[in-house]
Amino acid sequence: MSIDSEWAIPGLKNRFLLISLAAVAIFLLLLCRLWYLQIINTERYSELSEKNRIRYLPISAARGPIFDRDGKLLVDTRPSFDVAIMRQDMDDKDLLLERLAYYLDADTETLGRNWKSGVGFPAYRPVPLAEDVGRDAMERIQENSVDLPGVLTEVRSIRAYPYADFAAHIFGYLGEITERELQTRGGEGYRGGDFVGKSGVENLLEPYLRGSEGQRRLEVDVKGKELRQLIVREPMPGNRVYLSLRHDLQLAAETAFGDQAGSAVVLDVRTGEILALVSRPAFNPELFARGITGPEWIALLQDPRHPLQDKAIKGQYPPGSTFKIVTALAALEAGVVTPSTSYDCEGSMTLGDSKFRCWKKRGHGRTDLEKALRESCDVWFYKAGLETGIDRLSEMAFALGLGARTGFPLDGEKDGLIPTKQWKRKRFRAPWYNGETVIAAIGQGYVLTTPLQLAVMTAAVANGGTVLQPTLIKRVEDWQGKELLPSERMISNTVQLRPGNLAAVRRGLEAVVNAPHGTGWASRLDGVKVAGKTGTAQVVRLKSDEEKEKEKDEKEEPYRFRDHALFVAYAPAAAPEIAVSVVVEHGEHGGSAAAPIARNILETYFGLGTQTPVGEPGDAGD
Amino acid sequence: MFDRRLLTHFDWVLLLMIGLIACVGILNLYSATASWSAATPVYLKQISWLGIGLLIAFAICIFDYRHLEYLGFLFYGINILLLLFVLFFGKTSMGATRWIDLGFFQLQPSEIMKIVIIITLARYFGDRGNLRGHTFSELLPPFLLLGFPALLIMKQPDLGTAMLVLFIGGTMALFAGIRRGTLAVLSVLGTAAAVGGWFLLHDYQKERIRTFLNPERDPLGSGYHIIQSKIAVGSGGFFGKGFMEGTQSQLSFLPERHTDFAFSVFAEEWGFAGCLVLLLLYLLVILWGIYIARRSSDRFGMYLALGVVAMLFWHMVVNLGMVIGLLPVVGVPLPLFSYGGTSMITTMIGVGLLLNISMRRFMF
Numbered sequence: 001m002s003i004d005s006e007w008a009i010p011g012l013k014n015r016f017l018l019i020s021l022a023a024v025a026i027f028l029l030l031l032c033r034l035w036y037l038q039i040i041n042t043e044r045y046s047e048l049s050e051k052n053r054i055r056y057l058p059i060s061a062a063r064g065p066i067f068d069r070d071g072k073l074l075v076d077t078r079p080s081f082d083v084a085i086m087r088q089d090m091d092d093k094d095l096l097l098e099r100l101a102y103y104l105d106a107d108t109e110t111l112g113r114n115w116k117s118g119v120g121f122p123a124y125r126p127v128p129l130a131e132d133v134g135r136d137a138m139e140r141i142q143e144n145s146v147d148l149p150g151v152l153t154e155v156r157s158i159r160a161y162p163y164a165d166f167a168a169h170i171f172g173y174l175g176e177i178t179e180r181e182l183q184t185r186g187g188e189g190y191r192g193g194d195f196v197g198k199s200g201v202e203n204l205l206e207p208y209l210r211g212s213e214g215q216r217r218l219e220v221d222v223k224g225k226e227l228r229q230l231i232v233r234e235p236m237p238g239n240r241v242y243l244s245l246r247h248d249l250q251l252a253a254e255t256a257f258g259d260q261a262g263s264a265v266v267l268d269v270r271t272g273e274i275l276a277l278v279s280r281p282a283f284n285p286e287l288f289a290r291g292i293t294g295p296e297w298i299a300l301l302q303d304p305r306h307p308l309q310d311k312a313i314k315g316q317y318p319p320g321s322t323f324k325i326v327t328a329l330a331a332l333e334a335g336v337v338t339p340s341t342s343y344d345c346e347g348s349m350t351l352g353d354s355k356f357r358c359w360k361k362r363g364h365g366r367t368d369l370e371k372a373l374r375e376s377c378d379v380w381f382y383k384a385g386l387e388t389g390i391d392r393l394s395e396m397a398f399a400l401g402l403g404a405r406t407g408f409p410l411d412g413e414k415d416g417l418i419p420t421k422q423w424k425r426k427r428f429r430a431p432w433y434n435g436e437t438v439i440a441a442i443g444q445g446y447v448l449t450t451p452l453q454l455a456v457m458t459a460a461v462a463n464g465g466t467v468l469q470p471t472l473i474k475r476v477e478d479w480q481g482k483e484l485l486p487s488e489r490m491i492s493n494t495v496q497l498r499p500g501n502l503a504a505v506r507r508g509l510e511a512v513v514n515a516p517h518g519t520g521w522a523s524r525l526d527g528v529k530v531a532g533k534t535g536t537a538q539v540v541r542l543k544s545d546e547e548k549e550k551e552k553d554e555k556e557e558p559y560r561f562r563d564h565a566l567f568v569a570y571a572p573a574a575a576p577e578i579a580v581s582v583v584v585e586h587g588e589h590g591g592s593a594a595a596p597i598a599r600n601i602l603e604t605y606f607g608l609g610t611q612t613p614v615g616e617p618g619d620a621g622d
Numbered sequence: 623m624f625d626r627r628l629l630t631h632f633d634w635v636l637l638l639m640i641g642l643i644a645c646v647g648i649l650n651l652y653s654a655t656a657s658w659s660a661a662t663p664v665y666l667k668q669i670s671w672l673g674i675g676l677l678i679a680f681a682i683c684i685f686d687y688r689h690l691e692y693l694g695f696l697f698y699g700i701n702i703l704l705l706l707f708v709l710f711f712g713k714t715s716m717g718a719t720r721w722i723d724l725g726f727f728q729l730q731p732s733e734i735m736k737i738v739i740i741i742t743l744a745r746y747f748g749d750r751g752n753l754r755g756h757t758f759s760e761l762l763p764p765f766l767l768l769g770f771p772a773l774l775i776m777k778q779p780d781l782g783t784a785m786l787v788l789f790i791g792g793t794m795a796l797f798a799g800i801r802r803g804t805l806a807v808l809s810v811l812g813t814a815a816a817v818g819g820w821f822l823l824h825d826y827q828k829e830r831i832r833t834f835l836n837p838e839r840d841p842l843g844s845g846y847h848i849i850q851s852k853i854a855v856g857s858g859g860f861f862g863k864g865f866m867e868g869t870q871s872q873l874s875f876l877p878e879r880h881t882d883f884a885f886s887v888f889a890e891e892w893g894f895a896g897c898l899v900l901l902l903l904y905l906l907v908i909l910w911g912i913y914i915a916r917r918s919s920d921r922f923g924m925y926l927a928l929g930v931v932a933m934l935f936w937h938m939v940v941n942l943g944m945v946i947g948l949l950p951v952v953g954v955p956l957p958l959f960s961y962g963g964t965s966m967i968t969t970m971i972g973v974g975l976l977l978n979i980s981m982r983r984f985m986f
Contacts, residue, residue: 012916015797015799016912016915016916019793019797019912019928020909020912023905023908023909023912023935024905024909026935026939027901027904027905027908029948030901030939030942030943030946030948031897031898031901033943033946033947033948034855034889034894034897034898034901034946035894037852037855037856037946037947038855038856038858038859038860038889038893038894038897039859039860039894041856042856042857042858042859042860044856045852045853045855045856045857046856046857046859048853048856048857049853049854049856049857049869049870049875050869052850052853052869052870052873052875053869053870053873053875219869219873220873221657221873221874221875227873
């Protein structure tokens with residue numbers, strides 16, 4: 001029963017129809033909008049929703065381990081527990097840092113500083129706040145993650161050096177990638193904050209050691225709290241590097257140095273493989289792995305004994321009497337002397353107005369080649385060198401691998417210096433003088449060599465004239481044991497030496513160590529015949545006689561003016577296997593300071609155990 | 623005295639539709655707040671509010687709605703006093719002063735005003751059966767009746783509620799009929815007021831409107847709500863991500879997902895298909911409400927029903943429009959869907975009035 005008639009407004013029906021239609025129309029409009037969002041744009045919004053909840057985080061790859069030639073682990077990685085913060089997920093920064101400081105047992109200021117250093121980062125990139133916090137702190141953080149919105153914990157692998165400063169210069173160190181490295185290595189997937197090899201093997205084999213990082217996918221809520229995580233891609237650890245080093249030899253050499261500064265190189269004379277390469281003092285690469293501090297870095301840089309420098313390849317020393325091997329071979333090959341050529345040594349030789357002294361004031365008397373080498377008679381070599389001439393001396397030196405980089409794979413090898421007439425003309429615009437030939441003949445004057453070059457030369461003498469390029473990398477394997485980078489024996493040069501001449505020199509070198517008056521007596525071994533040559537390199541050149549007299553009155557010369565002590569050796573003398581060169585900075589006498597270190601190395605190599613030093617050195621004057 | 627016809631004429635259809643929507647709403651709240659740990663889960667609280675709301679609705683059914691015709695102005699007066707009280711002594715929360723603290727309950731007079739203005743205007747328009755539409759002078763009293771409380775509410779500030787009050791009144795006036803000339807003048811005045819009103823808005827309100835026009839200008843601030851809500855709705859696709867599987871809501875990217883943005887949760891989990899069904903249900907309630915108005919036995923009842931329908935309709939449209947990025951975010955709940963006691967009770971009072979009018983359509 002409609003009662004429209006009673007109170008009706010005209011056209012009421014139409015009005016009801018109209019508002020009903022209006023309502024339907026507005027609902028249709030809403031539906032259209034929903035259609036637009038949910039059907040037409042579903043993909044776009046799905047993607048945005050994924051982006052909202054998913055964080056992709058890299059998993060750092062463990063860097064490849066480094067072994068010695070026998071598979072002894074020398075450099076490893078260990079987990080470092082790091083704490084970072086995702087700025088887009090946190091709310092109250094100050095409160096958060098305060099809480100973190102409490103859980104980490106750190107101070108808020110340090111955290112605040114680290115926080116500031118990440119200010120320029122994009123919001124989705126975690127800002128590192130604390131590194132290597134330890135497992136306990138890590139667990140505290142994870143347990144209290146509800147209080148710490150935006151805080152991420154990450155496990156990064158960092159370099160571990162179980163033997164502290166052992167072979168530090170060979171391994172080198174890691175450091176955070178620089179802006180420039182990022183540009184040059186941009187294509188290789190490096191990112192800011194990555195650690196890369198800065199020196200040594202770490203730098204040389206960076207592409208092999210690095211591995212490839214993995215990725216994990218985190219589902220997070222709006223506060224960045226981890227809800228679930230999935231590994232998307234496992235990281236691939238770096239490859240395994242086997243060095244040609246022998247851990248025991250390296251250790252023996254380093255130990256033998258004690259507190260002394262200097263360098264030792266041990267080579268396999270048959271292959272050119274480096275068995276030990278010592279530079280002392282050294283540094284602990286762990287400092288760099290965990291991030292070196294400013295003061296630590298400055299202390300290393302300013303240390304007068306240069307712990308960062310690899311003295312084996314960068315140290316350039318006058319070779320002193322070890323150079324007499326070169327002079328002897330040059331003179332013999334030039335035919336100016338024979339093994340039986342004798343000179344009289346009366347303690348000095350006069351040339352023009354100059355008087356060149358023998359280290360032995362009384363003189364050696366009648367001296368032939370063997371005696372000259374054995375007792376390191378300067379006068380014999382002055383005369384032989386003068387006869388040979390500088391150019392033939394330098395030619396032999398170059399041929400034996402001195403005065404130029406050996407081709408050793410590590411960065412920064414120095415050339416040393418072998419003077420020639422031409423060099424002097426170019427360098428000083430001055431003619432060459434005979435007096436300069438005289439002092440060059442005993443490894444003084446302009447002559448500079450690196451310990452590595454001396455080892456290469458010694459190896460060439462030992463193996464009959466083959467100058468080998470020293471190698472350090474034995475092989476690189478992936479984790480399945482597949483060889484990626486085999487070692488190669490590389491010959492730099494073959495020196496044609498008449499067998500008689502070489503034999504004569506080698507006889508002399510054997511006498512240095514084994515004859516009663518030999519200067520290398522201190523490296524003599526029971527059971528294995530060692531051949532060698534001592535040397536003393538003057539640090540202060542061209543001292544006047546007056547100065548020398550004055551110095552004799554003073555009991556102690558200041559450390560930095562003391563002569564360097566050198567010794568080169570190979571063994572066994574008859575069928576040589578290894579060559580050794582040792583330089584002890586400011587060690588004064590090769591026979592007393594350097595030879596014992598070589599002896600320790602040789603003992604270890606031949607498995608002889610520690611022998612007591614044998615008697616008195618004959619004449620440790622050189 | 624009780625008329626048996628009241629029972630036989632009870633509007634089961636309306637109750638069923640309201641019940642259905644409320645159940646879906648509670649299910650949705652269950653999903654939206656599943657990850658929360660609270661002593662009393664939100665959905666349980668909402669169930670109790672629904673229970674209380676139903677009791678109120680039934681209570682309203684008991685007496686004849688026509689008594690309200692005489693009580694309307696009294697309610698209006700009291701409500702204005704309450705609004706003034708709020709203005710001077712109200713409880714401030716989150717920068718707005720909207721509540722009177724009654725200890726056990728936070729009374730929000732602006733919410734009650736929605737109902738009171740419906741009753742007041744229903745009486746005004748019901749009394750005047752104008753054949754040729756209302757003139758300007760005839761519209762002045764309802765305009766004042768509407769404008770005063772609207773201003774008070776805007777002052778709180780509560781732009782959303784003030785707007786709703788104006789929309790409800792406007793809808794009722796429009797239905798009552800306005801002369802063409804008057805309508806034209808009003809349109810011009812309305813536009814001018816909107817422009818002028820811009821300068822009366824609080825900074826945050828202006829900011830919301832600016833952000834609405836371009837959410838990306840402040841993606842982490844006030845634009846965040848709209849962006850996240852659109853992502854939730856859009857990523858739902860046709861069939862949705864599934865119940866309790868909405869990542870936007872379950873992982874808390876969606877702010878206020880149990881109150882103003884409850885529909886976004888639903889849209890994400892049930893997709894376009896679910897939204898279509900829900901919107902149809904809401905539309906059916908609206909059309910059924912209009913049907914009740916049409917069949918009501920007197921003009922007061924008709925306007926009353928229309929007012930309630932307008933209230934429900936504008937709540938739905940403003941809320942839905944806001945979460946899908948068609949309207950600025952103004953904090954208007956979706957009836958029966960958004961969590962909240964006040965909203966539920968206001969809605970159920972409206973539903974009670976509709977039931978009341980519907981079952982008394984044969985009373986003459």
